[in-house]
Amino acid sequence: MSTVPTLPGITSQMVDTPRLKQHVLFSGPESGTPVLFLHGNASSATYWEEIMLKLPEGFRGIAPDLRGYGDTEDKLVDATRGMGDWIDDLAALLDALKIEKTHVIGHSMGGTIVFGLVGSLSGRVLSGTVVNPGSIYGFGGSKDLDGTPCYDDFAGSGGGVVNPDFPKLMAAGDRSSDNPQASPRVVMNSFYWKPPFVPAREEDLLSSLMTEKVGEQKYPGDFVASGNWPNVAPGNFGPINAISPKYVGDSVKNFLGAATKPFILWVRGDSDMIVSDSSFFDLGTLGKLGYVPGWPGEEVYPPQPMVGQTRSLLEKYTAQGGSFEEVVIADTGHTPYVEKPDEFMAAFGKVLK
Known part of the structure; x- marks a missing residue:
């Protein structure tokens, strides 16, 4: 059922929900305490398989391909709702599986969706x-720790900032390393983990990357021209x-402002x-x-302090009654749970106890 081969111990299933048919990977006993795994952009549930198999006894791993990715029914993401489509899809999935409450873990874009789930479905997290x-x-x-937009039209974000060659090569199923700027394999091995690390399942993870739905209204999405640098602003899909x-x-x-504030574990690679x-x-x-000509300077358009914004957010969360822990895994890049799974599980396992 899964386009990408799965590891022994992982099962693949299509789950019907009122919103869309979702492709979901499972591990562990059906009666186990649920753990919902959310992948990032240019990937799918495949990326979580090793960690799903490392869950402690008595836990059930549930990893859907999000809308726009993998083998889930191909329906558009309405970007004007922000994370809304994904949040509603996941709520529908939990309902279909008769799950009232679950641990939730998300990587990259999936991590942003976790913040959204806490805000929208906090009683279930x-x-x-x-x-x-x-x-x-x-x-x-955006700039500063409060995410102030650099421009009123949000120029420099959205579908227009993606290197157009990358989705073209994804759609073509290009597994080469011929384009040093845009070949999916090169991007994955240069940025998903810290070189020279190469995962044992490189081919499966590359296949997973290329299951993202590509198109003007899919990935990278539409965009509009802007009079502000870098002259593109977000579209609607x-x-x-x-x-x-x-x-x-x-x-x-x-x-x-979530009524129930679950503990948040924040794990990141130092590189x-x-x-x-x-x-x-x-x-x-x-x-x-x-690298991009015409930069208007630090005051107008500084590098976005992404890590600083997350730390500031979680400090505010703590001040309002929540709690969090930050764990940094040395010598890893964007995907520390693939690069150093045992070290990752040492931190994540504590949350599940």
């Missing part, structure tokens, strides 16, 4: 773990527009180049380094 999460203030186009600061809405307010205060995927960083 036993704990939240975020791994190198995208900022709740959106990816790109697709995951990259959905995580633009334009559509953050009440996410911050809802997270900080992440995707989510950092100087991200190589942020136009502020690239402009400052001279």
Whole structure:
């Protein structure tokens, strides 16, 4: 059923919900305490399999392919709702599986969705773990610890900032390393983990990356021209527009004001180049380094302090009655649970006890 081969001990199933048919990977006993795993962009549930198999006895791993990814029914992401489509999809999945409460763990974009779930479904979240999460203030186009937009039209975020060759090569199923800037294999091995690390399941993880749905309204999504540097602003469809600061809405307010505030574990690799205060995927960083001409300068468009924004958010969460712990895994990049799974489980396992 799964396009990508699964490890022994992982089962694959299509789950019907009123919103869409969701492809879900499972591990552990059906009666076990549920742990919901959320993947990031340009990946799928496949990335979580090793960790699902390392769950303590008595836990059930549940890893859906999110809308727009993997083998889940191909329906558009309405970016104007921010994380809303994914949150509603996940609530429908939990209902279909008759799960009232669950631990939730999310990587990268999936980590941002965890913040959204705490804000929208806090009573159903036993704990939240975020791994190198995208900022709740959106990816790109903001500055300072409170996520102030660089421009009123949120220029520098959304579908227009993606290197167009990358989704083209994904859609073509290109497994080569021919394009040093855009080949999916090169991007994965350069940025998903810290080189020279290469995972044992490199081929399966590359296949997983390329299951993302590609198109003008999918990935990377649409965009509009802007008079502000770098001359593109967010459109209305697709995951990259959905995580633009334009559509953050009440996410911050809802997270900080959640009636039930579960413990949040924040795990990050110390060498992440995707989510950092100087991200190589942020136009502020690239402009400052001279890679994108016309940069308007530090005052107008500084590198987004992604890690600083998350720390500031979680400190506010604590001040309002929540709690969190930050764990940094040395010598790892954007995906520490793939790079150092045992060290990752040492931290994550404590949350499940």
